[in-house]
Amino acid sequence: MAQVVLEEVNKEYGSVRAVVDVNLTVADGEFVVLVGPSGCGKSTTLRMVAGLEEITRGLIRIGERVVNRLPPKDRDIAMVFQNYALYQHMTVYDNLAFGLRNRKVREADIKTEVMRAAAVLGIEQLLSRKPRELSGGQQQRVALGRCVVRHPQVFLFDEPLSNLDAKLRAQMRIELKRLRERVATTSIYVTHDQVEAMTLGDRVVVMLDGRIQQVATPLEIYNRPRNRFVAGFIGAPAMNFLSVELQNIDDHLHAVAENFRIRVPQDRVSELACQRARAVVLGVRPEHVLMGEPRPEHGTGFDANVEVTEQLGAELLVAVRAGGTTVLASRVDAEATLALHQPLRLSLDPRGLHFFDRESGEAIR
Amino acid sequence: MAKTHPAVSNGVAPRTAPDQPNAEPRLGEKERFMLLLIAPAGIVLVLFQIVPIIFGANASFRDWQLFNPAQTWVGLKHYLYILSDSTFLTVVLPNTFLLMFLSVTLSLIGGLALAHYLHRNFAGQWLMQTIILLPQMIAPVIGAMMMRWVFNDQFGVVAAFLDWVGFGPISWLAQRWPSFFIVIFTDVWIWTPWFALILLAGLRSLPREPFEAAQIDAAGAWRTFTHLTLPMLRPVIAVCVLIRSIDAFRTFDVVWILTGGGPARSTEVFSIYTYIETFVNLDFGRGSAAAIIGALIILAVAGAMYKVAGRVTDVSR
Amino acid sequence: MTALCTTRSDRPYCWTDALAPGGRRAFFWLATIAIVLLFLGPIVILVVTSLRPGWAVFYIYRGTDFTLQNYRDVLATEAVIHAFVNSFLVATLATIVSIGVTVSSGYMLSRFRGPIPRAWFGTIYVFRTVPYISWVLPLYLVCYHLGIYDTYAGILLPHIAVHICFFSWIMKGFFDGIDPSMEYAALVDGCTRWGAFLRVALPSAIPAIAALGILSWLYTWNEFLFALILTGHNTALITVTMAQFVTELGTAWNLMSAMAVMAMGPAIIITLFAQKYVVRGLRI
Numbered sequence: 001m002a003q004v005v006l007e008e009v010n011k012e013y014g015s016v017r018a019v020v021d022v023n024l025t026v027a028d029g030e031f032v033v034l035v036g037p038s039g040c041g042k043s044t045t046l047r048m049v050a051g052l053e054e055i056t057r058g059l060i061r062i063g064e065r066v067v068n069r070l071p072p073k074d075r076d077i078a079m080v081f082q083n084y085a086l087y088q089h090m091t092v093y094d095n096l097a098f099g100l101r102n103r104k105v106r107e108a109d110i111k112t113e114v115m116r117a118a119a120v121l122g123i124e125q126l127l128s129r130k131p132r133e134l135s136g137g138q139q140q141r142v143a144l145g146r147c148v149v150r151h152p153q154v155f156l157f158d159e160p161l162s163n164l165d166a167k168l169r170a171q172m173r174i175e176l177k178r179l180r181e182r183v184a185t186t187s188i189y190v191t192h193d194q195v196e197a198m199t200l201g202d203r204v205v206v207m208l209d210g211r212i213q214q215v216a217t218p219l220e221i222y223n224r225p226r227n228r229f230v231a232g233f234i235g236a237p238a239m240n241f242l243s244v245e246l247q248n249i250d251d252h253l254h255a256v257a258e259n260f261r262i263r264v265p266q267d268r269v270s271e272l273a274c275q276r277a278r279a280v281v282l283g284v285r286p287e288h289v290l291m292g293e294p295r296p297e298h299g300t301g302f303d304a305n306v307e308v309t310e311q312l313g314a315e316l317l318v319a320v321r322a323g324g325t326t327v328l329a330s331r332v333d334a335e336a337t338l339a340l341h342q343p344l345r346l347s348l349d350p351r352g353l354h355f356f357d358r359e360s361g362e363a364i365r
Numbered sequence: 366m367a368k369t370h371p372a373v374s375n376g377v378a379p380r381t382a383p384d385q386p387n388a389e390p391r392l393g394e395k396e397r398f399m400l401l402l403i404a405p406a407g408i409v410l411v412l413f414q415i416v417p418i419i420f421g422a423n424a425s426f427r428d429w430q431l432f433n434p435a436q437t438w439v440g441l442k443h444y445l446y447i448l449s450d451s452t453f454l455t456v457v458l459p460n461t462f463l464l465m466f467l468s469v470t471l472s473l474i475g476g477l478a479l480a481h482y483l484h485r486n487f488a489g490q491w492l493m494q495t496i497i498l499l500p501q502m503i504a505p506v507i508g509a510m511m512m513r514w515v516f517n518d519q520f521g522v523v524a525a526f527l528d529w530v531g532f533g534p535i536s537w538l539a540q541r542w543p544s545f546f547i548v549i550f551t552d553v554w555i556w557t558p559w560f561a562l563i564l565l566a567g568l569r570s571l572p573r574e575p576f577e578a579a580q581i582d583a584a585g586a587w588r589t590f591t592h593l594t595l596p597m598l599r600p601v602i603a604v605c606v607l608i609r610s611i612d613a614f615r616t617f618d619v620v621w622i623l624t625g626g627g628p629a630r631s632t633e634v635f636s637i638y639t640y641i642e643t644f645v646n647l648d649f650g651r652g653s654a655a656a657i658i659g660a661l662i663i664l665a666v667a668g669a670m671y672k673v674a675g676r677v678t679d680v681s682r
Numbered sequence: 683m684t685a686l687c688t689t690r691s692d693r694p695y696c697w698t699d700a701l702a703p704g705g706r707r708a709f710f711w712l713a714t715i716a717i718v719l720l721f722l723g724p725i726v727i728l729v730v731t732s733l734r735p736g737w738a739v740f741y742i743y744r745g746t747d748f749t750l751q752n753y754r755d756v757l758a759t760e761a762v763i764h765a766f767v768n769s770f771l772v773a774t775l776a777t778i779v780s781i782g783v784t785v786s787s788g789y790m791l792s793r794f795r796g797p798i799p800r801a802w803f804g805t806i807y808v809f810r811t812v813p814y815i816s817w818v819l820p821l822y823l824v825c826y827h828l829g830i831y832d833t834y835a836g837i838l839l840p841h842i843a844v845h846i847c848f849f850s851w852i853m854k855g856f857f858d859g860i861d862p863s864m865e866y867a868a869l870v871d872g873c874t875r876w877g878a879f880l881r882v883a884l885p886s887a888i889p890a891i892a893a894l895g896i897l898s899w900l901y902t903w904n905e906f907l908f909a910l911i912l913t914g915h916n917t918a919l920i921t922v923t924m925a926q927f928v929t930e931l932g933t934a935w936n937l938m939s940a941m942a943v944m945a946m947g948p949a950i951i952i953t954l955f956a957q958k959y960v961v962r963g964l965r966i
């Protein structure tokens with residue numbers, strides 16, 4: 001186990017900058033998830049750590065060593081690929097043993113390690129089969145086995161669950177967490193699925209266009225997103241964004257939208273007071289869009305009509321139209337009966353307000 | 366009957382036409398269309414391949430000299446003669462199969478090497494690919510003439526080189542095995558580019574990730590090649606070897622120009638033997654019999670190879 | 683990084699990555715030189731030989747006399763011009779006709795299943811396997827009796843037969859890769875099967891047809907055995923005419939090489955300018 005440090009890491013293809021000034025320290029034993037939309041540079045960053053991509057500028061350290069010039073095999077890493085990348089013409093046993101055999105480990109020791117890894121992942125029965133005889137989940141477990149067998153310092157995961165169907169994905173997420181408990185290794189995990197990011201990571205790194213947007217624990221990212229992109233990317237259904245004006249009404253600062261206004265809580269006034277522009281973006285997560293009238297000191301409620309409902313069983317997702325064009329999403333109790341176009345009275349929970357600068361998208365704190 | 370080579374189609378499983386209801390007459394509209402599509406080709410094939418073969422089969426049972434119009438029936442006389450002809454059995458057939466085996470094997474190895482060479486982006490790759498393609502594009506006759514000139518024992522490049530290095534001259538075309546060597550060399554020269562091209566396409570179609578995993582697994586160059594590349598290329602290799610082997614059996618041009626079957630008929634291969642019987646010895650009956658025997662041999666060999674190739678491609682899936 | 687060592691993302695792992703960078707480069711250059719020597723060498727030697735005057739041909743490595751006289755001599759020979767014209771005509775005509783029959787044959791094999799396609803596939807496969815000499819030999823007498831020996835028909839039609847057997851594969855493979863849904867849609871829209879074939883399938887097949895045409899043409903241009911057996915004086919083709927230079931006593935290497943270089947011309951031009959099609963067509 002070792003820590004991984006990325007210092008000012010850049011990757012350029014000609015004039016295209018795929019990864020820009022990435023600085024990240026993954027602590028010893030930490031599980032860090034890189035998440036972001038396609039093309040954000042997360043896979044490229046991971047591959048630079050692995051040594052499968054050249055580093056244009058910057059340093060990568062694994063443990064105490066600078067690994068920029070080291071080939072993948074000398075970096076003491078293991079990697080799990082999206083398409084499993086198993087050796088199709090070898091048995092599962094040989095797949096697991098391949099890396100050890102190439103390093104001239106004794107067959108007896110290889111056997112011990114392979115059996116141990118197989119036990120950890122529950123694939124002992126599959127050792128004599130070939131990959132094409134296995135299901136997707138089994139193949140991925142073999143891929144994980146390949147990692148575990150060598151006791152490397154760092155695990156790297158490149159979207160390993162993307163090829164699995166939804167149900168299997170959920171199962172494998174839990175398996176991965178169990179694996180972590182048994183084999184705690186510094187890990188960097190890349191995914192485009194924010195659910196995986198939130199459930200698996202000790203810390204989450206959100207990336208966009210090659211740059212890191214925010215590095216924080218899942219809860220912190222959820223509750224205190226640093227900019228509009230992070231706020232909208234993390235959390236499903238996504239955060240609602242409204243254009244509002246900051247106005248002083250009755251000696252209190254209010255955020256005024258088209259057909260309602262909400263009183264800015266006292267502890268937030270000071271942050272917003274520094275805001276030069278009066279027009280800002282207000283972000284509200286669906287669970288903070290509440291049914292019914294607010295308390296008078298919180299501002300006013302507003303009218304809306306039900307547009308679409310989505311029954312999830314555990315809750316009901318409602319999209320409502322308030323005023324001319326605003327559409328908000330809300331989560332309500334699954335038992336609620338809501339008809340199409342039914343008028344509702346809604347309000348916003350003042351504890352769930354996020355303000356963002358209209359131009360830069362940065363959170364106003 | 367024969368089914369499609371799995372590796373031949375572009376990785377896409379061929380789709381079937383929409384099914385028609387069972388109540389249709391046998392020669393329905395679909396069938397008429399099919400026959401119409403192949404009618405012209407079918408006529409050409411019948412007239413210029415099937416009819417001649419029947420003609421030749423007929424001739425093979427007759428005593429038919431090209432200068433003598435009488436065509437008396439002699440049954441299997443020609444077949445028995447050929448099958449007991451020591452030249453045929455100990456020289457011609459072994460030569461043919463040896464040529465098949467060596468040419469295909471060496472071209473395959475060369476093709477694999479060249480495919481790896483071309484399988485990287487470097488400046489001048491197009492130029493190198495052009496150079497590599499050239500032997501395959503020029504006429505085999507020209508290629509053979511080139512090689513004959515290069516190996517000319519008095520004035521060829523090779524003779525000059527041997528002289529410079531200190532060896533005495535080798536009269537290549539005066540002895541059996543040196544001549545045969547040149548024949549094989551020329552054939553390999555002509556066909557390695559074909560293998561290279563197809564194997565290059567195969568290499569390019571291989572998935573990237575197992576190789577990256579192998580990099581991480583500290584697999585060296587040779588191990589990656591034997592444990593990953595070769596098994597993944599097995600279907601392509603099988604099809605190439607099958608097609609090329611069948612082709613190699615009927616080699617004519619190269620041998621004819623380089624050695625004419627000599628010296629003293631020692632480098633004859635099947636096509637040459639047949640040609641000589643017919644147009645030099647002017648014995649059409651015996652030549653036809655030889656032609657039919659050869660056809661049957663290669664059909665049998667091809668059938669066997671096809672089965673093996675089929676098994677290799679399915680297992681490799 | 684020089685052009686020899688591109689970033690690894692551009693291509694999959696190559697075994698030479700395992701060698702040290704210096705070793706990799708040395709190996710690469712060694713391979714390049716070997717390839718140029720082996721593949722281009724004989725061709726260059728032939729060209730040089732064709733440029734040497736007759737008496738200097740046997741000392742082509744010493745002396746610096748170069749001349750175009752060989753080419754003039756060869757082009758002045760009526761038999762040679764005759765042969766070139768014939769070869770061109772035969773190759774072009776055979777290709778044009780072949781394309782028509784081969785494309786429809788390949789289409790049929792691709793789109794249909796059942797006894798007829800299987801029988802056709804089997805026939806083509808058998809004749810792809812059977813040695814040419816086995817049917818060209820009796821064809822010699824058949825042509826003689828039909829009176830088409832040493833005529834254009836007598837040499838064109840056998841070539842077309844070979845084209846059908848060889849190149850139906852290519853067209854079948856190509857059509858396999860085209861989604862038949864477009865043709866079904868055309869059928870549903872009221873097109874006849876012919877209409878669907880001609881107006882929907884064929885237009886997308888044009889690149890493959892180009893590849894097919896180029897390869898067929900080159901194959902016929904380069905072909906030797908049929909020319910040897912089925913042609914005589916009237917329809918002499920270049921491959922046989924060239925061979926005659928060689929089999930006589932005392933080969934006139936300078937003249938023969940001049941003719942050979944000219945005969946190589948189309949092949950080189952095609953390789954330089956139509957390589958894309960060649961590559962596509964050669965892949966089975």
